[in-house]
Amino acid sequence: MALFDKSSGKQKEEFVIKKGVLKKWNGDSTTMRIPDEVTTIGILAFNPRESKAFNKVTEIIFPASLQMIEMVNFMTCFQNVRRIVLRGNLPMGYVNLIVQNSFDAEIEFSDNYGVALVDGFLIDKSKQALLFAVRHKIKGTCCIPEGVREIASNAMKDCEGLEGIIIPDSVTKIGSHAFDNCSHMKNAVIPNSVSVIEYGAFHGCSSLEEATIPNSVQVIESGVFSGCKSLGKVSIPNSVQIIRGNAFRGCETLREVVLPESIKHIGRFAFDSCRDLETVFYNAIEVEDFEQLNNCVFIGAGWTNGMSIIFGESVKRIPAYFLETTREGKSVFFYGASTVNSGGDAKINEIVLSDSIVEIGKNAFRSSHPQSVKVKRGSYCEEFAYKQWNRELVMVY
Numbered sequence: 389m390a391l392f393d394k395s396s397g398k399q400k401e402e403f404v405i406k407k408g409v410l411k412k413w414n415g416d417s418t419t420m421r422i423p424d425e426v427t428t429i430g431i432l433a434f435n436p437r438e439s440k441a442f443n444k445v446t447e448i449i450f451p452a453s454l455q456m457i458e459m460v461n462f463m464t465c466f467q468n469v470r471r472i473v474l475r476g477n478l479p480m481g482y483v484n485l486i487v488q489n490s491f492d493a494e495i496e497f498s499d500n501y502g503v504a505l506v507d508g509f510l511i512d513k514s515k516q517a518l519l520f521a522v523r524h525k526i527k528g529t530c531c532i533p534e535g536v537r538e539i540a541s542n543a544m545k546d547c548e549g550l551e552g553i554i555i556p557d558s559v560t561k562i563g564s565h566a567f568d569n570c571s572h573m574k575n576a577v578i579p580n581s582v583s584v585i586e587y588g589a590f591h592g593c594s595s596l597e598e599a600t601i602p603n604s605v606q607v608i609e610s611g612v613f614s615g616c617k618s619l620g621k622v623s624i625p626n627s628v629q630i631i632r633g634n635a636f637r638g639c640e641t642l643r644e645v646v647l648p649e650s651i652k653h654i655g656r657f658a659f660d661s662c663r664d665l666e667t668v669f670y671n672a673i674e675v676e677d678f679e680q681l682n683n684c685v686f687i688g689a690g691w692t693n694g695m696s697i698i699f700g701e702s703v704k705r706i707p708a709y710f711l712e713t714t715r716e717g718k719s720v721f722f723y724g725a726s727t728v729n730s731g732g733d734a735k736i737n738e739i740v741l742s743d744s745i746v747e748i749g750k751n752a753f754r755s756s757h758p759q760s761v762k763v764k765r766g767s768y769c770e771e772f773a774y775k776q777w778n779r780e781l782v783m784v785y
Contacts, residue, residue: 401414402414402415402416402417403415403422403423403426405423405425405426408425408426408427408428408453409426409427409428409429409430410422410426410428410429410430410433411430411432411433412430412432412433412435412438413433413434413439414439415441416439416441416444417444417445418444418445418446418447419445419446419447419448419449420445420447420448420449421449422448422449422450422451422454423451424451424452424453425451425453426451426453426454427453427454427455427456428454428455428456428457428458429454429456429457429458429459429462430458430459431458431459432459433458433459433462434459434462434465434466435465436464436465442465442466443465443467443468444468445466445468445469446468446469446470446471447469447470447471447472447473448466448469448471448472448473449472449473449475450472450473450474450475450476450478450486451475451476452475452476452477452498453476454476454478454482455477455478455479456482457478457482457485457486460485461485461489462485462489463485463486463489463490463491464489467491469490469491469493470492470493470494471493471494471496472486472490472493472494472495472496473495473496473498474486474495474496474497474498474501475498476498476500477500477501480519480520483501483503483510484510484519484520487505487510487520487522488522488523488524490522491524502514503519505522506533507530507531507533508521508522508525508526508530509521509522509532509533509536510522511533511536512540515537515538516535516536516537516538516558517536517537517538517539517540518532518533518536518538518539518540518543519540519543520540520542520543520544521543521544521547523546523547523548523549524549526544526547526549526550527549527550527551528549528550528551528552529551529552529553529554530550530552530553530554531553531554531556532553532554532555532556532559533556534556534558535556535558536556536558536559537558537559537560537561538559538560538561538562538563539555539559539561539562539563539566540563540566541563541564541565541566541586542563542564542565542566542568543563543566544566544567544568544570545565545566545567545568545569545570546568546569546570547567547570547573548569548570548571548572549572550567550570550572550573551572551573551574552573552574552575552576552577553567553570553573553575553576553577554577555576555577555578555579555582556579557579557580557581558581559579559581559582560581560582560583560584561582561583561584561585561586562578562582562584562585562586562589563586563589564586564587564588564589564609565587565588565589565591566586566589566590567589567590567593568588568589568590568591568592568593569591569592569593570590570592570593571592571593571594571595572595573593573595573596574595574596574597574618575596575597575598575599576590576593576596576599577600578599578600578601578602579602580602580603580604581602581604582602582604582605583602583604583605583606584605584607585601585605585608585609585612586609586612587609587610587611587612587632588609588610588611588612588614589609589612590612590613590616591611591612591613591614591615591616592614592615592616593613593615593616594615594616594617594618595618596613596616596618596619597618597619597620597621598619598620598621598622599613599616599619599621599622599623600622600623601622601623601624601625601628602625603625603626603627604627605625605627605628606627606628606629606630607628607629607630607632608624608628608630608631608632608635609632609635610632610633610634610635610655611632611634611635611637612632612635612636613635613636613639614634614635614636614637614638614639615637615638615639616636616638616639617638617639617640617641618641619636619639619641619642620641620642620643621642621643621644622636622639622642622645623646624645624646624647624648624651625648626648626649626650627650628648628650628651629650629651629652629653630651630652630653630654630655631651631653631654631655631658632655632658633655633656633657633658634655634656634657634658634660635655635658635659636658636659636662637657637658637659637660637661638660638661638662639659639661639662640661640662640663640664641663641664642659642662642664642665643664643665643666643667644665644666644667644668644669645659645662645665645667645668645669646669646671647668647669647670647671647672648671648672649671649672649673649700649702650672651671651672651675652672652674652675653675654675654685655685656684656685657684657685657687658685658686659685659686659689660684660685660686660687660688660689661687661688661689662686662688662689662690663688663689663690663691663692664692664693665686665689665690665695666690666693666694666695666696667695667696667697667698668686668695668696668697668698669698669700670697670698670699670700670703671699671700671702671703672702672703673702673703673704674705675707690735690736690737693737694735694736694737694759695735695736695737696736696737696738696739696740697711697736697738697739697740698738698740699739699740699741699742699745700742700744701742701743701744702744703742703744703745704744704745704746704747705745705746705747705748705749706745706747706748706749706752707749707752708749708750708751708752709749709750709751709752709754710749710752710753711736711752711753711754711755711756735757735759736756736757736758736759737758737759737760738758738759738760738761738762739753739756739758739760739761739762740761740762741761741762741763741764741767741769741772741773742764742769743763743764743767743768743769745767745768745769746768747768748768748769748772753776753777758777758781759781760781760782760783761773761776761777761781761782761783762783762784762785763782763783763784763785764784764785765784765785770782770784
């Protein structure tokens with residue numbers, strides 16, 4: 389089928405179009421100007437098996453009418469393209485498809501898009517949001533452009549060349565899965581201006597070694613650092629009140645966790661499978677929801693060498709069933725973390741009870757079998773320890 393060009397009065401036989409769908413290109417010129425009637429680029433529109441002319445194209449101009457692209461990675465047949473012009477309101481998902489497969493082409497946007505490419509990042513100028521990164525241009529340590537207020541969901545996902553990221557203090561929000569699977573990123577500098585880090589933001593960053601959570605964050609969302617296998621240290625500030633489930637799940641080399649005074653709730657599996665966890669500094673004054681079934685915060689933690697639990701001077705009460713290993717319909721906060729001495733898969737090396745503690749709930753340590761327990765002479769915990777464990781395990785200081 390030939391398309392009749394009303395403006396020139398000539399037939400354009402190089403394009404086969406049916407009901408707005410571009411079916412095929414038969415041209416052989418270096419510039420491909422897709423007609424304004426096209427709303428969809430069909431799945432076989434640019435089939436390199438049918439034409440070697442695709443290799444000649446150096447410029448593509450997309451129409452304002454375009455709304456959909458059915459092809460996946462369709463730009464692979466335009467490896468010599470040096471200029472791409474996008475006109476109209478093509479949804480950002482398709483813009484992303486074009487940009488990610490643009491090789492080294494210069495990309496121009498019409499004014500109605502309201503976006504700009506800056507150092508390999510596509511920025512929404514009105515919202516001051518980083519929408520996505522051009523993955524093949526992101527290498528080494530990169531700086532998010534100044535003025536960006538939000539890093540959108542999936543913005544940096546799968547940037548395998550990214551080794552480090554510096555985020556300016558203009559950023560207040562990091563969207564869900566923003567850095568998902570940036571597998572070579574070793575460090576992330578997050579400023580105190582960031583108050584929201586959404587779920588899965590750093591999920592699967594398997595090379596991430598250290599992360600500092602800013603003191604403006606109150607909630608560590610679900611799965612934020614899950615699968616960060618190289619994360620050896622994380623600083624949780626005293627602003628954090630909630631750690632959602634799975635937040636640090638699978639951080640296999642995490643060795644130390646400091647739970648600050650501000651913590652009120654820790655979700656299920658928050659530190660699941662942290663195999664190398666050696667020390668938990670527990671400073672929380674009042675943690676809620678311990679009575680919920682299946683909390684299971686530290687399952688599989690300390691599996692490698694066992695771990696120590698050290699209670700800080702801010703702690704006054706240890707809730708019931710705190711280190712319980714049999715559910716019985718009660719909270720199991722450390723379920724699975726204290727059972728190696730009784731046939732389980734992890735162990736508690738040491739429990740240090742501060743002299744600030746004045747109450748220990750029912751069966752808080754019933755199933756735990758630590759190698760040693762430290763208490764201060766004359767404290768409430770000294771008498772408790774002698775009743776709970778064999779005297780030879782109790783060390784008084």
